[in-house]
Amino acid sequence: MPDQTTDRPNTPLLDQINRPADLKALSNAQLAQVASELRSETISAVSVTGGHLGAGLGVVELTVALHAVFDTPRDKLIWDVSHQCYPHKILTERRDRIRTLRTKDGLSGFTKRSESPYDPFGAAHSSTSISAALGFSVARDLGGVVPEGNGDAIAVIGDGSMSAGMAFEAMNNAGHLGKRLFVVLNDNEMSIAPPVGALSSYLSRLYAEEPFQELKAAAKGAVSLLPEPFREGAKRAKDMLKGMAVGGTLFESLGFSYLGPIDGHDLDQLLPVLRTLKARATGPVLIHVLTKKGKGYAPAEAARDKGHATAKFDVVTGKQKKTPSNAPSYTGVFGDELVKHAAKDDKICAVTAAMPDGTGLNLFAERYPSRCFDVGIAEQHGVTFAAALAAGGMKPFCAMYSTFLQRGYDQVVHDVAIQRLPVRFAIDRAGLVGADGATHAGSYDIGFMTNLPGMVVMAAADEAELVHMVATAAAHNDGPIAFRYPRGEGEGVEMPDEPHLLEIGKGRMIQTGSRVALLSFGTRLGEVRKAAEALSAKGITPTIADARFAKPLDREMILDLAANHEALITIEEGAVGGFGSHVAQLLADEGVFDAGLKYRSMVLPDIFIDQASPEDMYRVAGMDAAQIEAKVLDVLGVATIGEKRA
Numbered sequence: 287m288p289d290q291t292t293d294r295p296n297t298p299l300l301d302q303i304n305r306p307a308d309l310k311a312l313s314n315a316q317l318a319q320v321a322s323e324l325r326s327e328t329i330s331a332v333s334v335t336g337g338h339l340g341a342g343l344g345v346v347e348l349t350v351a352l353h354a355v356f357d358t359p360r361d362k363l364i365w366d367v368s369h370q371c372y373p374h375k376i377l378t379e380r381r382d383r384i385r386t387l388r389t390k391d392g393l394s395g396f397t398k399r400s401e402s403p404y405d406p407f408g409a410a411h412s413s414t415s416i417s418a419a420l421g422f423s424v425a426r427d428l429g430g431v432v433p434e435g436n437g438d439a440i441a442v443i444g445d446g447s448m449s450a451g452m453a454f455e456a457m458n459n460a461g462h463l464g465k466r467l468f469v470v471l472n473d474n475e476m477s478i479a480p481p482v483g484a485l486s487s488y489l490s491r492l493y494a495e496e497p498f499q500e501l502k503a504a505a506k507g508a509v510s511l512l513p514e515p516f517r518e519g520a521k522r523a524k525d526m527l528k529g530m531a532v533g534g535t536l537f538e539s540l541g542f543s544y545l546g547p548i549d550g551h552d553l554d555q556l557l558p559v560l561r562t563l564k565a566r567a568t569g570p571v572l573i574h575v576l577t578k579k580g581k582g583y584a585p586a587e588a589a590r591d592k593g594h595a596t597a598k599f600d601v602v603t604g605k606q607k608k609t610p611s612n613a614p615s616y617t618g619v620f621g622d623e624l625v626k627h628a629a630k631d632d633k634i635c636a637v638t639a640a641m642p643d644g645t646g647l648n649l650f651a652e653r654y655p656s657r658c659f660d661v662g663i664a665e666q667h668g669v670t671f672a673a674a675l676a677a678g679g680m681k682p683f684c685a686m687y688s689t690f691l692q693r694g695y696d697q698v699v700h701d702v703a704i705q706r707l708p709v710r711f712a713i714d715r716a717g718l719v720g721a722d723g724a725t726h727a728g729s730y731d732i733g734f735m736t737n738l739p740g741m742v743v744m745a746a747a748d749e750a751e752l753v754h755m756v757a758t759a760a761a762h763n764d765g766p767i768a769f770r771y772p773r774g775e776g777e778g779v780e781m782p783d784e785p786h787l788l789e790i791g792k793g794r795m796i797q798t799g800s801r802v803a804l805l806s807f808g809t810r811l812g813e814v815r816k817a818a819e820a821l822s823a824k825g826i827t828p829t830i831a832d833a834r835f836a837k838p839l840d841r842e843m844i845l846d847l848a849a850n851h852e853a854l855i856t857i858e859e860g861a862v863g864g865f866g867s868h869v870a871q872l873l874a875d876e877g878v879f880d881a882g883l884k885y886r887s888m889v890l891p892d893i894f895i896d897q898a899s900p901e902d903m904y905r906v907a908g909m910d911a912a913q914i915e916a917k918v919l920d921v922l923g924v925a926t927i928g929e930k931r932a
């Protein structure tokens with residue numbers, strides 16, 4: 287319980303908040319002080335961990351207000367994406383671990399059910415919160431039982447995330463069911479990049495027609511009207527605000543009561559509105575809150591991305607502490623190469639789903655704005671849109687993170703693959719990504735792309751290979767093609783003067799050895815080489831090959847490796863069901879196992895690997911150089927894995 291006496295005048299109020307319920311004893315002014323201290327604590331924590339800063343800073347007051355008014359964890363507070371959850375974590379019994387955010391064995395950078403009862407629903411991919419809130423509301427009304435109890439459900443969703451189809455699917459369902467639930471639309475006029483699309487313009491119009499100050503006053507006035515039964519009060523507040531904005535909102539058409547816009551940094555507006563809604567609401571309510579991403583930290587407010595994600599930084603100067611690298615990033619190589627091809631071929635165009643910088647398409651957007659499409663957080667639409675661009679005679683590159691492409695998978699199957707349309711999938715963040723953890727791991731694309739008839743699937747072993755793969759994809763007009771590459775910097779290899787076209791379905795030999803062949807698909811090749819060096823010191827020289835293609839397989843090369851070695855080991859940065867499985871299928875079909883080949887497939891283990899550095903995550907996965915070496919020794923019967931570990 288907070289100390290409300292004056293004998294500890296200098297003790298920060300935040301230090302006295304042990305759990306969110308402690309906020310309920312505080313006055314509005316004290317809550318404002320807590321918010322101010324919470325903001326400082328968030329900045330301080332992220333300065334030592336790095337991570338998502340801007341979104342959290344923008345919801346500090348909202349976080350305090352929601353926890354002060356609602357009864358978490360009985361009430362289910364669901365943060366969309368949840369990259370803005372750090373202030374929430376500080377208030378919900380995790381302040382002592384907040385400086386372990388996004389590190390191995392530390393707190394996740396996102397909400398996570400296994401971490402805390404205050405995180406009723408995990409997230410990291412966007413636009414799931416309204417569906418989740420609706421599920422909780424219905425479970426409550428149907429008598430579902432959970433240890434913390436089933437109270438209200440509150441979804442907090444950003445303006446960027448609101449543009450996704452899934453959010454509208456949920457609104458459509460919620461408006462129809464009419465259950466009591468709260469959706470807080472946190473409108474900061476930002477996604478990662480500036481938001482795009484008609485919804486964004488629509489939200490701006492909701493408050494653009496009147497000066498904000500007048501709306502602020504009106505919101506306060508509206509609140510004073512609300513002690514009446516909520517329906518009546520809300521109606522009057524609504525009428526008043528609606529009248530001042532544009533009249534009738536999209537949200538009301540979908541069956542929600544709409545309240546707003548209100549200033550999300552003003553607790554004198556937030557608290558009474560939320561208290562009244564909690565006391566009176568009967569159906570679905572949308573509260574439109576205006577905030578500033580990066581609020582209260584000048585370097586974040588001034589940054590192009592409003593401090594969306596940051597490395598560790600100096601709090602005073604805001605300067606980020608980045609480790610310099612001599613090698614270019616894979617993302618940068620892709621972006622640069624695509625621009626070069628686009629200069630020569632005006633049919634090349636590009637699609638990103640709200641990640642222009644993250645996918646390296648920012649440069650393309652600058653040079654060729656009419657051929658670059660940021661479709662918003664809308665992977666499903668983005669894929670189908672690209673399919674039709676291809677059908678219409680263009681050469682689309684659909685650049686998405688592996689993890690987000692998952693959301694567009696039916697479209698990959700139904701709209702691209704079945705119609706054999708030449709969409710080029712540039713799959714970034716393939717494999718384990720590090721601090722974002724399991725939700726962002728690019729573990730499945732090899733499996734789900736190679737399963738599709740007619741799909742060509744490549745993986746770059748280094749940045750030079752990526753150059754060739756972009757060129758190969760650009761030239762490939764006979765059906766869909768995908769190439770994958772990881773987050774971060776390349777190997778530092780020499781870059782080719784000119785890209786060359788790869789022969790579809792042909793791998794390359796790296797070194798010829800004996801007894802065991804290591805067949806790598808993707809950037810584990812670096813670890814394979816290291817393992818081979820260590821093995822040569824033990825008198826074993828493995829053959830090394832880079833498969834380049836998981837589909838079509840280089841049958842000739844693989845069967846040759848199998849025929850000329852005692853053992854064959856495949857390795858890939860993906861889950862079971864990918865490259866190795868296809869190789870095993872080939873070997874089985876060709877009867878190679880009957881001849882006694884020893885075959886092993888190194889894939890990601892059947893677990894979700896928590897955040898850590900990518901190197902640590904691959905160690906957990908059993909896929910670093912030492913573990914490759916151990917696998918070779920084991921398969922050749924030179925030493926057991928147990929002996930190696932000892």
Ligand SMILES: Cc1ncc(C[n+]2csc(CCOP(=O)(O)OP(=O)(O)O)c2C)c(N)n1
Nearest residue numbers: 341410411412444445446447476477478640
């Ligand atoms: C399905 C999916 N696509 C893309 C992303 C990457 N992403 C994370 S946050 C974000 C922007 C979200 O904008 P908004 O909801 O307005 O939140 P803000 O950061 O402005 O608070 C994007 C595109 C994601 N998490 N999930």
Ligand SMILES: CC(=O)[C@@H](O)[C@H](O)COP(=O)(O)O
Nearest residue numbers: 367369410595644715722773
């Ligand atoms: C929350 C989210 O989905 C993105 O902000 C993501 O964390 C970006 O990842 P990169 O840092 O790999 O671009």
Ligand SMILES: [Mg+2]
Nearest residue numbers: 444445446476
């Ligand atoms: Mg936003």
